[in-house]
Amino acid sequence: MRPDWLDAPIVVPSQKHRQDALSHQQQLTKPPGSLGVLEKIAVDFAGWQNKVLPELEKLKIVVFAGDHGVVASGVSAFPQSVTVEMVKNFSRGGAAITVLAKNLNANFEVVDVGTVTDPGPLPSVISSRVGAGTSDMSQGAAMDEKQLYTAMEVGRQAAIRGHKEGVQLLIGGEMGIGNTTAAAAVGGVLAGLSPTLMAGPGTGLDSEGVAKKAEVIQKALDKNMPDAKDPLSVLRKVGGFELAALAGFYITSAQLGIPVLVDGFITTSAALAAVRLRPELADWMLFAHLSEEPGHSALLAAIGGQALVDLEMRLGEGSGAAVAVPLLKMACTLHAGMATFAQAGVSQG
Amino acid sequence: MRPDWLDAPIVVPSQKHRQDALSHQQQLTKPPGSLGVLEKIAVDFAGWQNKVLPELEKLKIVVFAGDHGVVASGVSAFPQSVTVEMVKNFSRGGAAITVLAKNLNANFEVVDVGTVTDPGPLPSVISSRVGAGTSDMSQGAAMDEKQLYTAMEVGRQAAIRGHKEGVQLLIGGEMGIGNTTAAAAVGGVLAGLSPTLMAGPGTGLDSEGVAKKAEVIQKALDKNMPDAKDPLSVLRKVGGFELAALAGFYITSAQLGIPVLVDGFITTSAALAAVRLRPELADWMLFAHLSEEPGHSALLAAIGGQALVDLEMRLGEGSGAAVAVPLLKMACTLHAGMATFAQAGVSQG
Numbered sequence: 001m002r003p004d005w006l007d008a009p010i011v012v013p014s015q016k017h018r019q020d021a022l023s024h025q026q027q028l029t030k031p032p033g034s035l036g037v038l039e040k041i042a043v044d045f046a047g048w049q050n051k052v053l054p055e056l057e058k059l060k061i062v063v064f065a066g067d068h069g070v071v072a073s074g075v076s077a078f079p080q081s082v083t084v085e086m087v088k089n090f091s092r093g094g095a096a097i098t099v100l101a102k103n104l105n106a107n108f109e110v111v112d113v114g115t116v117t118d119p120g121p122l123p124s125v126i127s128s129r130v131g132a133g134t135s136d137m138s139q140g141a142a143m144d145e146k147q148l149y150t151a152m153e154v155g156r157q158a159a160i161r162g163h164k165e166g167v168q169l170l171i172g173g174e175m176g177i178g179n180t181t182a183a184a185a186v187g188g189v190l191a192g193l194s195p196t197l198m199a200g201p202g203t204g205l206d207s208e209g210v211a212k213k214a215e216v217i218q219k220a221l222d223k224n225m226p227d228a229k230d231p232l233s234v235l236r237k238v239g240g241f242e243l244a245a246l247a248g249f250y251i252t253s254a255q256l257g258i259p260v261l262v263d264g265f266i267t268t269s270a271a272l273a274a275v276r277l278r279p280e281l282a283d284w285m286l287f288a289h290l291s292e293e294p295g296h297s298a299l300l301a302a303i304g305g306q307a308l309v310d311l312e313m314r315l316g317e318g319s320g321a322a323v324a325v326p327l328l329k330m331a332c333t334l335h336a337g338m339a340t341f342a343q344a345g346v347s348q349g
Numbered sequence: 350m351r352p353d354w355l356d357a358p359i360v361v362p363s364q365k366h367r368q369d370a371l372s373h374q375q376q377l378t379k380p381p382g383s384l385g386v387l388e389k390i391a392v393d394f395a396g397w398q399n400k401v402l403p404e405l406e407k408l409k410i411v412v413f414a415g416d417h418g419v420v421a422s423g424v425s426a427f428p429q430s431v432t433v434e435m436v437k438n439f440s441r442g443g444a445a446i447t448v449l450a451k452n453l454n455a456n457f458e459v460v461d462v463g464t465v466t467d468p469g470p471l472p473s474v475i476s477s478r479v480g481a482g483t484s485d486m487s488q489g490a491a492m493d494e495k496q497l498y499t500a501m502e503v504g505r506q507a508a509i510r511g512h513k514e515g516v517q518l519l520i521g522g523e524m525g526i527g528n529t530t531a532a533a534a535v536g537g538v539l540a541g542l543s544p545t546l547m548a549g550p551g552t553g554l555d556s557e558g559v560a561k562k563a564e565v566i567q568k569a570l571d572k573n574m575p576d577a578k579d580p581l582s583v584l585r586k587v588g589g590f591e592l593a594a595l596a597g598f599y600i601t602s603a604q605l606g607i608p609v610l611v612d613g614f615i616t617t618s619a620a621l622a623a624v625r626l627r628p629e630l631a632d633w634m635l636f637a638h639l640s641e642e643p644g645h646s647a648l649l650a651a652i653g654g655q656a657l658v659d660l661e662m663r664l665g666e667g668s669g670a671a672v673a674v675p676l677l678k679m680a681c682t683l684h685a686g687m688a689t690f691a692q693a694g695v696s697q698g
Contacts (some may be wrong), residue, residue, distance in 0.1 A: 029438050030445055031426070031552040036641060036661030038672070077380070077698040085695040089378050094688025096379055103682050203380040204698055292385060309658050311676070312385030323387070326675030327660070333452050339443025346434040349426040349553055 002232065003149055005156065010280040011257040013047030021046030024053070027340040031349065037308065041328055042335035044286070048259045049168065053336040056329045059169040060107040060162040061318050062249065063090060063097055064155065066241035067116040067133030068178030069142065073216045075181040077204035080133075083177045084115045090175070091122040096315055097173055100322035107165055110175075113154050113241035128154040130241045137185065137220040141237045143244075148236040152248030159252035169328065170253045170260045172267055173318020174242045177203075179266050184295055185217045185238035187269035189226045190276055191302035198295040200265070201314075231276040239273070246270035251277065254284035261328070263321040264291035264314070268299045275303055286328070289313055289320035351581065352498055354505065359629040360606040362396030370395030373402070376689040380698065386657065390635070390677055391684035397608050397633070398517065402685040405678045408518040409456040409511040410667050411598065412439060412446055413504065415590035416465040416482030417527030418491065422565045424530040426553040429482075432526045433464045435666075439524070440471040445664055446522055449671035456514055459524075462503050462590035477503040479590045486534065486569040490586045492593075497585040501597030508601035518677065519602045519609045521616055522667020523591045526552075528615050533644055534566045534587035536618035538575045539625055540651035547644040549614070550663075580625040588622070595619035600626065603633035610677070612670040613640035613663070617648045624652055635677070638662055638669035 021043045026032055033039065045054035065087050071080045089095045090110045093102065101108035112119065114130040121127070130151045134142040143151070155172070162170050176182075184198035195217035199210050217238075224237035235244050247270045253260045262271045262285055275281050287305035290296060292314035300307060308324045341348050370392045375381055382388065394403035414436050420429045438444045439459045442451065450457035461468065463479040470476070479500045483491040492500070504521070511519050525531075533547035544566035548559050566587075573586035584593050596619045602609045611620045611634055624630050636654035639645060641663035649656060657673045690697050 028445075029435070029443060030664050034552070034641075034662065034664040035445065035668070036663070038660060038662070079696050079698075082696050082698075085693070086378070089688055089693040089695055092688070092693065094378060094693045096377075096384065096683055096687055099683050099686040100679065102686075103679060203383070292383075308660070309676075311387060311657070313383065313387070314385070315379050315383040319384070323676065323679055326679075327658075327672065330449065330452060330672055330675075334445055334448050337448040337451075338445055339438055339441070344434070344438040344441070344443045346438055347428050347431050349428075349431075 006251065006277065008255050010254045010278055013283050014050045017050050017052055018043050018047040020052045025335065028338040029341055029344050029346045035334060038331040038334060041331035045332055048257065054332050055336065056168050056332045058167045059171065059325065060165060060167040061097065061101045061171040061173060061322060062158045063110045063173035063175055063317055064113050064242035064245040065110060065115055065175040066113040068176055068182055068240050069134045069136035070138055070181050070216060071178040072136050073138050075213045075216050076177045076202060078177050080116055080177045083175055084117055084119050086175050087112060087115060087119050087125060088122060091125050095317060096319045097317035097322060100319060104322060104325050107167060111154060111158055111245065113151055113245045130154065134240055137238045138216050138223060141224055142239055143236055145236060148232065148244050151241045151244035155245035155248030156252040159249045159256060163256040163258060167258065170258050171263065171318050171321040172246045172249050172260065173263055174246060174266050174316055176240060176242050179240050179242060180293060181213055181217060182238060182240040182243055183266040183269035185220055186234055186243060187272055187295060187299045189228050189234050190231060190272050191298060192228065193298055197298060200293040200295055231273040235273050243270045247274040250274040251281060254281045259284045259286060261286045261288050261321045261324065263288055263318045264316055265293035265296040265299065266316055268296060268303060272299055272303045288324035291320065355600065355626065357604050359603045359627055362632050363399045366399050366401055367392050367396040369401045374684065377687040378690055378693050378695045384683060387680040387683060390680035394681055403681050404685065405517050405681045407516045408520065408674065409514060409516040410446065410450045410520040410522060410671060411507045412459045412522035412524055412666055413462050413591035413594040414459060414464055414524040415462040417525055417531055417589050418483045418485035419487055419530050419565060420527040421485050422487050424562045424565050425526045425551060427526050429465055429526045432524055433466055433468050435524050436461060436464060436468050436474060437471060440474050444666060445668045446666035446671060449668060453671060453674050456516060460503060460507055460594065462500055462594045483589050486587045487565050487572060490573055491588055492585055494585060497581065497593050500590045500593035504594035504597030505601040508598045508605060512605040512607060516607065519607050520612065520667050520670040521595045521598050521609065522612055523595060523615050523665055525589055525591050528589050528591060529642060530562055530566060531587060531589040531592055532615040532618035534569055535583055535592060536621055536644060536648045538577050538583050539580060539621050540647060541577065542647055546647060549642040549644055580622040584622050592619045596623040599623040600630060603630045608633045608635060610635045610637050610670045610673065612637055612667045613665055614642035614645040614648065615665055617645060617652060621648055621652045637673035640669065
């Protein structure tokens with residue numbers, strides 16, 4: 001049964017504070033508009049925080065990890081054991097996202113939504129296992145309804161923890177060998193794009209591997225017949241535990257009035273499912289980077305998002321979002337810290 | 350007389366440390382190449398610092414300010430008085446670049462290379478006035494040879510100060526009403542592109558203003574007949590004091606073994622002049638952002654540079670470079686802080 005919280009109200013950003021922030025921008029000692037995207041970001045945060053001079057000091061990064069039954073069909077360059085090995089690496093602080101989270105002084109946690117083997121208790125890792133990986137979507141549905149809603153609830157709880165911690169931004173990351181395959185399937189169905197367009201190298205497939213991956217996705221679509229008009233069934237049939245958790249995480253964030261910075265290919269696919277469920281959610285999303293994964297630009301177009309940077313990254317984990325955080329911080333710092341023409345005695349054009 | 354230092358040796362980045370850094374990158378717990386541009390940056394810094402694990406902790410930002418005689422021909426949306434007004438704003442910390450420099454904990458100084466009116470002693474402002482603005486290049490040469498070499502020496506001294514302070518990165522910024530006109534002239538001659546292609550809105554001209562600006566540049570070229578094969582004469586005839594200082598700053602940085610992060614349109618024009626003088630300099634340059642100023646992409650192509658980000662900025666002052674600094678820092682932090690596959694017990698693909 002579709003949980004009630006999915007349909008709870010999403011906060012409406014404050015138009016008044018957006019307008020006031022926009023007026024403030026026009027008074028700062030620079031040619032109007034010359035800070036480009038940074039001006040827009042400051043205005044977005046003003047609307048989100050109900051403050052003319054917003055700040056971005058506290059943020060939380062949550063990496064959702066899960067395994068994928070479809071890996072049995074040979075869709076990844078890395079063995080499935082890597083998902084749990086990387087969970088341990090996150091816990092010890094050796095992975096890219098943990099190095100970045102520490103650098104950003106961000107609250108950080110890993111949520112095990114369902115890896116194949118249970119890594120047991122680990123520092124910074126929350127065990128919320130929905131199952132020992134999904135079922136192979138090329139043979140049937142990746143998960144059942146109960147698993148779907150449980151995984152979404154796991155994401156919801158992570159957003160609620162962030163809210164209790166008082167963070168001003170939430171970043172969802174993911175880890176899961178095989179999850180570009182699930183993300184390509186989910187994103188492709190929702191955006192109306194073929195597996196051939198959506199399948200990419202992931203962690204490093206060659207062109208033959210990519211072609212096979214597209215075939216496996218097509219097989220999963222033929223088997224499951226997911227309906228683009230029903231994003232929940234798409235997530236259930238051809239998604240993954242971490243994708244479902246991310247969708248729940250994004251929706252809850254917006255319900256709690258916290259903006260999210262979407263990372264790359266996999267997270268955008270989950271974000272697209274979430275936005276199709278709750279279109280108002282789009283007002284709470286920023287998109288960090290354009291991934292090298294070839295399907296990402298099409299997913300961004302489908303969701304109407306504009307990536308802040310293109311650094312040819314394709315790592316996942318939330319790393320592309322973490323790298324973009326200083327841009328958001330600087331946007332707020334400039335907005336609040338610059339002098340106005342009147343304050344500085346500078347002539348206007 | 351061409352000063353001797355212009356031809357002093359430029360440090361050769363360490364190929365050994367670049368190779369070792371590249372090997373190190375292959376061992377980190379991520380798919381090879383998945384950190385994209387950040388991996389290349391870490392390798393660049395390894396070569397610059399003769400260290401497999403380089404760091405970026407200390408940097409210096411120098412804003413060169415100068416006025417332009419060509420403003421008399423009506424090429425800017427802002428009055429000339431703004432140059433000095435902004436120098437005062439830099440000194441008091443109210444401008445974008447000062448907010449960013451503080452945020453980055455960067456050493457910061459403004460160098461007055463020749464504004465129309467002398468602002469007098471101000472905190473953080475170094476007075477190295479070559480003249481009270483350049484001459485109007487539409488009527489003759491913008492400066493004489495002595496002024497050119499003095500301005501370049503002013504830039505050189507700023508780089509030497511940075512070296513003494515032990516910085517690992519230098520950023521040059523600029524302020525000068527009318528300096529997109531000079532930069533368009535210098536860059537256009539050196540890149541072989543017409544004034545119509547190079548002239549843009551600057552601080553905010555409308556299309557009529559841009560057309561007039563292109564005409565003024567054409568007039569300056571007809572009058573001065575600068576020779577693209579002689580970058581020094583191009584800087585002298587149609588450049589500006591801050592452009593010449595930037596060229597000297599960039600060359601000296603590379604002679605001292607300090608990389609530079611080039612900002613936007615005006616600085617790229619000065620960088621192009623510097624690289625044409627000393628091609629080895631290109632090994633020490635990173636390019637921060639693609640400016641909204643329409644000629645910038647052509648200048649980047651001419652210098653063979655790739656901008657790290659495109660945030661639709663067009664402010665100058667070094668602001669685009671400052672905004673990109675966290676990306677460089679993160680590249681070094683990831684490179685040094687991530688675990689290797691062996692350390693983390695993660696399987697390789």
